[in-house]
Amino acid sequence: MSRLTTAPWLGALKAEGRARFEALGLPSTKAEAWRYFPTRALRGVDLGAAGPEASALDADHIAALRLPGTIACAVFVDGRFSAERSDLAALPAGVTIGSLAAALAADPERVRAHLGAVAPSEGAAMVAANEAWFDDGLWVDVPANAAVEGPVEVLFVTTEAAGPATHPRNVLVLGRSAELTLVFGWSGPAGRAYATNAVTEIALGDNATLRLANVEDEGDGATHVHHLQARQGRDSTLKTFSLSLGGEAARTSVRAELGAPGASCHLDGLYLAGGKQRLDHYTEVDHQAPHTQSRQYYGGVIDDRAVGNYIGLVFIREGASKTDAQQLNKNLLLAPTATANAKPSLEIDHDDVKASHGTTVGQLDEKSLFYLLSRGISPEDARGILILAFAQDALARLGEGAHAQALVHRVAAKLGAEAVLEAEEIMA
Amino acid sequence: MLSINDLHVSVAGKPILKGLTLEVVPGEVAAIMGPNGSGKSTLAHVLSGKAGYEVTSGSILFKGQDLLALEAHERAREGVFLAFQYPVEIPGVSNAYFLRAAVNAVRVHRGLEELDAVAFLKEMREQMKRVKMDPKLAKREVNAGFSGGEKKRNEILQMAMLDPSLAVLDETDSGLDIDALKAVSDGVNALRGPNRSMLVITHYQRLLSYIVPDKVHVLLDGRIVTSGGKELALELEERGYDWLRGDAAA
Known part of the structure; x- marks a missing residue:
């Protein structure tokens, strides 16, 4: 009732x-x-x-x-x-x-x-x-x-x-x-x-x-x-x-x-998908007025048989002069069975605007891994360092404060990189 | 220190090293010279344990143990150091954090205590001074946006901090201007000692005026074709490598 x-x-x-x-x-x-x-x-x-x-x-x-x-x-x-x-x-x-x-x-x-x-x-x-x-x-x-x-x-x-x-x-x-x-x-x-x-x-x-x-x-x-x-x-x-x-x-x-001049949005995110999880992000930014700005950054770390998805639409309507839109989605696949679907798109009905979008899907960089290993760092730590660095690109957008810091730690724990994070913080 | 015997290595099925034999004694600085494609970088990578190199026969003994049985990180902990020809940029990871993680991994393996942040930073700052490296680079991301000279100084800094018994310098001089070359060479020379050997791999004789080798070996088509003293480098500078090719074919 x-x-x-x-x-x-x-x-x-x-x-x-x-x-x-x-x-x-x-x-x-x-x-x-x-x-x-x-x-x-x-x-x-x-x-x-x-x-x-x-x-x-x-x-x-x-x-x-x-x-x-x-x-x-x-x-x-x-x-x-x-x-x-x-x-x-x-x-x-x-x-x-x-x-x-x-x-x-x-x-x-x-x-x-x-x-x-x-x-x-x-x-x-x-x-x-x-x-x-x-x-x-x-x-x-x-x-x-x-x-x-x-x-x-x-x-x-x-x-x-x-x-x-x-x-x-x-x-x-x-x-x-x-x-x-x-x-x-x-x-x-x-x-x-x-x-x-x-x-x-x-x-x-x-x-x-x-x-x-x-x-x-x-x-x-x-x-x-x-x-x-x-x-x-x-x-x-x-x-x-x-x-x-x-x-x-x-x-x-x-x-x-x-919908009004000068409005701006930052839509950011991070998804950590493991097991058979399916984590989906969908965004729409509708630039209806002049001098509006949007920034998007979504990062995905996908392991096992999990699927991470990002679909992002940016509309720039007629009359939305001087619009400035950026959209970026980056995915890190940790297993050959992991899947990332990335679909950024722009629909522009007005000239005199700035708009960009991009997407990447990749694995841990072999050259970076070898560089760390060649200095004596263990394979587990080397992976943890690189995965955390990738996640931190997105997490940097969480803002300041103890709550943000705690969330960074929660992410590091889920990535198995909490020790790495703690050591990084000591050196920061 | 290092004993390579009849080493054959293929990359993607193609033989690159074809029976390389080399002996480096403790404290010795040995130069490996050779033209492009002779197998110089392959030798450096095989020593450091990089994936993608297939050892088809032969052996490498390092301080009496089978080096090829060790993983890349284990070799580093045992005291093999590779100064990269192209140091890798690692965005999102600070130089100081990276180097402390490496130093402590190596120290623990050698039965030493980990360095705390304060002790580590003090040591790092001192070593940075020796290679004339801008102290600001400690907080920067590993090699990201570094100039060519800064990257190579960073390699020598890592070498100084990790205190290896065998340092392999892969074309450390290529692309450096004279000031950077001097700084890097001074850094390397300061690390010479009776318990440390160095393998200086280079294409150009110029480096060997600054890092004067005890021995020079010529690598041609996957084998050492001749060896001599430091004067051999000068001869190669004058005559090139072609006069040695007959020996390689024999």
């Missing part, structure tokens, strides 16, 4: 989402945007099944997930906000970070202006499914000129008690010249099939800045789909970093609409 307010407009929105999802069905690999991503794990899953009314989660569990250097933390358990597990006391007055369901109850018109408006469900099956079945999510409202100093962490935890799918809907509204850094962390139990289908809508006012590190580290049986979409005001800046570590199949898509 939904806990949401039963406002007629919301009911209509959800009914529309449901109708659209039923008409579209699950995305198939015939659709260009989904060509590398297996949604078959979702077939037959009752995506609309109600989740548990209340889920229990130890405080210790949350403490173990938390990153250092974050000033506050909002916790969602099985898709619903947990006030008792959250720690939001340090937020400045006037800044709201918490439950979307609560915001819908308290000030529905404020939410209505953005919900479903930044990321419409038309033609987007998984967004439509989320619209149909979300019953909570993150609500962020940062008023004009407010700056939240220090990163705020948002944990989305799936428990053993969860239903087959959760649909968190996050709505982030930053007023004029507002500034915020968020770290999303997605996690869940190992050895269990479950689905997360999240949508994050971002409305950035003029001159606002949002930095968002999105850390997907779901359980090994999870299917994770997360679509982020931003509408950007004049001179606003969006920086997303999509780190994909977990899940059986995980997809993070970002669409940035640079």
Whole structure:
């Protein structure tokens, strides 16, 4: 049973989402945007099944997930906000970070202006499914000129008690010249099939800045789909970093609409795929206005039988003079059975723009490996040094701070190169 | 120190070294001279354990042990050092980190304690001074964006830090201007000693005016065709290699 307010407009929105999802069905690999991503794990899953009314989660569990250097933390358990597990006391007055369901109850018109408006469900099956079945999510409202100093962490935890799918809907509204850094962390139990289908809508006012590190580290049986979409005001800046570590199949898509002059976005990411994982990244940058800038860097380290995918589209619309767009995807294959699919593309309808894209797929450089070995460094360390150096190219875009440093360590640990990282830090 | 006996090596099925025999005694600086394609770099690579070289017959003894039985990193730890003709750029890895990892791997193998960061950096700075290397290069990425001379100085720096008993210098002089050549040669000469041998592989006699060898060996078509003292290098400079080709064919 939904806990949401039963406002007629919301009911209509959800009914529309449901109708659209039923008409579209699950995305198939015939659709260009989904060509590398297996949604078959979702077939037959009752995506609309109600989740548990209340889920229990130890405080210790949350403490173990938390990153250092974050000033506050909002916790969602099985898709619903947990006030008792959250720690939001340090937020400045006037800044709201918490439950979307609560915001819908308290000030529905404020939410209505953005919900479903930044990321419409038309033609987007998984967004439509989320619209149909979300019953909570993150609500962020940062008023004009407010700056939240220090990163705020948002944990989305799936428990053993969860239903087959959760649909968190996050709505982030930053007023004029507002500034915020968020770290999303997605996690869940190992050895269990479950689905997360999240949508994050971002409305950035003029001159606002949002930095968002999105850390997907779901359980090994999870299917994770997360679509982020931003509408950007004049001179606003969006920086997303999509780190994909977990899940059986995980997809993070970002669409940035640079709709006003001077808007810029940095969409970066790193995916570490092993075993039989399929990790998918899809981006769309839509340059609709003059003097807009975009930068993209996605790195992939792919081992075993895993598959890493990147599809990136950059549109430069008519009239978007002086647009400056760069898009780069680099993949490192660690096994002959590993696969990288890379598809960057540019669609340019205007002259007088700068745009570049590139992609590489390669293995560890034999010459570099031999150079390290010839100096007495062991084969394991030599590999670790080179793999970490590759990952650090992407990780350099995570930004500063203890939380970023902790994420670099988590990556190094997953790559088996933590000792290398520690020794590097000593010498830095 | 080094005893190579009737060594035959092929690359992709093609014989390159065809019965090379060479003896280097402790403390000796031996020059290997030869024209392009004679097998000089193959010799350097086979000694260092690079993949892709097939030893079809013959043996290499290094300090009495079978060098060919060791992996590349084990050879380095045992005391073989190759100064590369083309030092490799490794973006994302700092020179200081790389060299400390190497030094400590070698030290542990030799039963010495690891150097902590402070002790290592002190040593590194001193050695950098000796090869006239800009101290800023310590923090830079390994060889990335280094000039030709800086890369070669970096090789000699690594050699000084790793303290090998056999140093193989593969065309260390090629492409260097005279200042860089002098700095590199001074660095090498400072490392000469009774317990260290050097194999100086070069195409040009010029280097041997700065690093004066005890012996000169001529490598032609995969074999040592003649050996002599340092004056042989001068003779080769004047007469070229053609007058030796008859011997190679014989």
